[in-house]
Amino acid sequence: MRSVPADAAPPDTPSSGDADLTARARIRDAAIACFADAGVVGTSVRTVASAADVSPALVMHHFGSKDGLRGACDQHVASAVREGKTDAMRQGLAMDPVGALRQQAEGPPLLRYLARTLVDGSEHVAELVDEMVSDAVGYMAEGVETGLLRPTDDPRGRAAVLTLWTLGALVLHEHATRLLDVDLVGDPQQALPYFLPALEILGRGAITDQAYERIRGAFEATDEEAER
Amino acid sequence: MRSVPADAAPPDTPSSGDADLTARARIRDAAIACFADAGVVGTSVRTVASAADVSPALVMHHFGSKDGLRGACDQHVASAVREGKTDAMRQGLAMDPVGALRQQAEGPPLLRYLARTLVDGSEHVAELVDEMVSDAVGYMAEGVETGLLRPTDDPRGRAAVLTLWTLGALVLHEHATRLLDVDLVGDPQQALPYFLPALEILGRGAITDQAYERIRGAFEATDEEAER
């Protein structure tokens, strides 16, 4: 609905595309920031309201309820991720499912919001993850054709696992900061202590060939045993 | 009402090692289950109390405050993980940092509690993660010597990344269930749709050799550029 308050210029113009100042957008952005910091249940409507410099009643006026606000945040973040995704596709670096929107500095902390809400079950975020995986399947099929990626028997499984790992590291960015002194929700340029070992694993693998064959054999044995 | 007040032994004997029935332990286990389900902030003291069949006041009597209860839960889960870890070390399968305690069925859902509290910052859980990483460094050094793992220039970085990925997938177990129809916090025997692609990545890698060299070169270029 977006509202778009009557005119197009005088008081507040959302017409500037990205950086609008309408109260509704201000509340939504403040909510994204608050939810990213303390989680949805850990944030009160009053906190969001005061962060957006409005009254709590106005939050209800625009979004109906706290759940409505949360849903609006989910949808906004999801569409922002989708936009960034198509940008990334154009740039050709589609490997990283969220790399494109790695903090554009301006605007609300989308990545930190994602990292928080990935764990407390939102349907919008869930279908966003599903999209990420099926997109990754496509990108990685391209990657196999262009010689970037090795072929695999289970393309969807591999895409799902890699997406889970990437998003999981994002969710645990607090621990990543403590362990490796990197900021996974911030500038990727600075995250080499994470990216380099990750790249090595994705490139060379971590397990030796003979051990891999042995473990795989053991797995398949238990699999057949379970079927019997 | 379970209660078991006076008989069976003096008042309360946690001396039975694992399966004690003292009210304090019952409250703690109920809290772990509730926190695992709805998160710490999403769970009220009354909910925990009614789950443990006691009054809310008794919770305060035993733990002082909700924060005290949460700390007791953290410590209990941490020590349980440490116990399971030494067991796993004896069995020799130390690769998986949490594989040992993968739901012993009996007792509180430790893994689900871990998956929840990993994201909302507890010092006990944080130092538990630190321990996991330094343990992984040791285990993986052994693995390199025994020919299980490939050597690496950055053993700690690799251990940290693998730990982050494993724990991250655990945290996102809800998405893993939806995507791959596996239960990462449950029986590992059934989680093959996750383990097989993961094993393939860790064994063969996902990126081709020439692409790996190219990307690595690009990374190091940006690194040097950043230094200049």
Place this chain on the structure above:
DNA sequence: ACAGGCACTGAACGATCGTTCAGGCTGCTG
């Protein structure tokens, strides 16, 4: 000028939160 719609607020509602308090019950000790 007037009516109507819209963004917006201050104050308050009931519910629920974490926490406190006075006291009851039970079993051990002297």
Place this chain on the structure above:
DNA sequence: CAGCAGCCTGAACGATCGTTCAGTGCCTGT
């Protein structure tokens, strides 16, 4: 027996929660 120490409870506290509502001021259409 009395006294005491413990586990444990029901009732209540003030704070804060999400939400409601009546009303104010600005803007627009006629």
